[in-house]
Amino acid sequence: MSAAQIRDGDAFGGGAAAGGRVLTPGVDVSHKTILYLEDISVSFDGFKALNQLSLDIDNGELRCIIGPNGAGKTTMMDVITGKTRPDSGTVFFGQTIDLAKLTEAEIAHAGIGRKFQKPTVFEQHSVFENLELAMKTDKRVRFSLTARLDSAQRDRIAETLSLIHLAGAADRPAGLLSHGQKQWLEIGMLLMQEPRVLLLDEPVAGMTDEETERTGELCKTLAGKHSVIVVEHDMDFVAGIARKVTVLHEGSVLAEGSMDEVQNDARVIEVYLGR
């Protein structure tokens, strides 16, 4: 490990108030794994939302996570993105970055992007401005005060606009978009952050069949360059894109494997698919 890497590791490990700063932590994926969750437990007022959950995500993988309501899918995402601190267990990004010690903003900066279940975009801002605000850059106050877009950045926004099929709506307020378009805009905002890991919470909820299909294509394109984790209820969608599926139940992993394997797993049928 070089001196620079050690220094970056320290800055992260210390959980210093680095919010908004561009840190190049150099996510260490030398062991192929980009996200490690080990023995994570979280309880709310006695209810165990996560119960010794262990999960590894490989670098560049497309992973689908399914499970009945209350299985802990959203809580798992909260733990990864720093919204909820685990009561016990460890969560690492690459080999070196301890996510339990970072704030939401620092985790976003380190390279984990998250799409919410309910599409969350800046409704009063134009589509273009939404992407501008999400773009990877120095996000501290004094840089925002004087920030101007250069032509390379404008090109990146234009690229993302056409990728998410919103090139014609760049100047429209995001609040006027359809539900499906908002979902796409939010995915576009994640991409502007240039994340290593994308967490997509129900990305096709409220989409038309055509939009759903296009979203599936997009997820497949993104995998490889990014690691993509999709939490979804829509079984057809999952069957269409899944390579490896993890089934959560009562806060821990019930089964893991290809879609066929989990669909034929007796325990999975009992708690989830059979119902």
Add this chain to the structure above:
Amino acid sequence: MGPLAQTVTRLYGRRGWSVLAACAVILFALFPLANLAMPKGSLFYISDYTVALTGKIMCYAIVALAMDLIWGYTGILSLGHGLFFALGGYMMGMHLMRMIGREGQYQSELPDFMVFLNWKAYPWYWSFTEHFWYSALLVVLVPGLLAFVFGFFAFRSRIKGVYFSIITQALTFAFMLLFFRNDTGFGGNNGFTDFKRILGYHVATSQTRMALFMLTGAVLILTLLFARTIVASKFGRVLTAIRDAESRVMFSGYNPVHYKLAIWTASAVICGIAGALYVPQVGIINPSEMSPANSIEIAIWVAVGGRGSLVGAILGAGIVNFAKSWFTVAFPEYWLFFLGLLFILVTLYLPQGVVGAFDEIRRRIEERKLGQAVRGSAA
């Protein structure tokens, strides 16, 4: 285009700058001419009373701009902004008290209220306030520092919405009680008054008053341009994003605490400066400026004018305060009822304030024109 020209066009269009220039002509040429050069009784004469009233309202307009930045654009409703205004006023007041010299009732080096309390020397925090520029520094530093420390703990603890509003209300109330006490050393419930001189000039002459009036006008215009620069920057877009979807801002890699703290502190400093301009013009500062009702009134100005519109904030402060000055003479007992009614009516029927109502009217006229054009071409 040079960078300066770019900045200029980004802030306002041709029409915006023209209106601003017209306002500058009124403030810096018409007012002084009509007040100082015209004979009393002339049709064009503007009385000292009108100058003082307009100057006072311009101070309020500066406060309204500060409030709009934090409430209208960032979505944080402060019900304690009167505190920062009053603190700025008290800091300037301390200097003005020192400038009375031995002309007070007791002909002492100390202000009358200290003689009355049997104090023999100035308390330590009055040190150096005889220097104007040191006091001017305090005007900025004291509200700024208080806002920074308060904001740091409040925003870091993620106190939001109505809880934040209530705490700011409690803060200004606590300071009011503190300043009511004689022991605090700020003149108790009488506060500071009977000022004589500022920078060597007598405060009560028409010339000094006009100079203060023009200075206030200049600060108002500069504050407007400053606020416009903030709002038009990426920083401003992040503030509005925090207002609309704070969690998305956080998960986009911004630390909202830093952004809120920056605009909150800037807003408090602007209020402090407005307070410092206010005190020599009205000739008094006392703890009632810190009363919770005063801070609530600031929020009403912005609501009436239109949240999230800088011009709206200025208009709101103007409309409510001119109405107040007329109302409190005509029907003094009913002002508070009227203010409450105004707030309810605006909330119910003009959620975007006066500016929003104008926009709506303009939109309807354009739609009607468009409709007529379509019908015309069809026929």
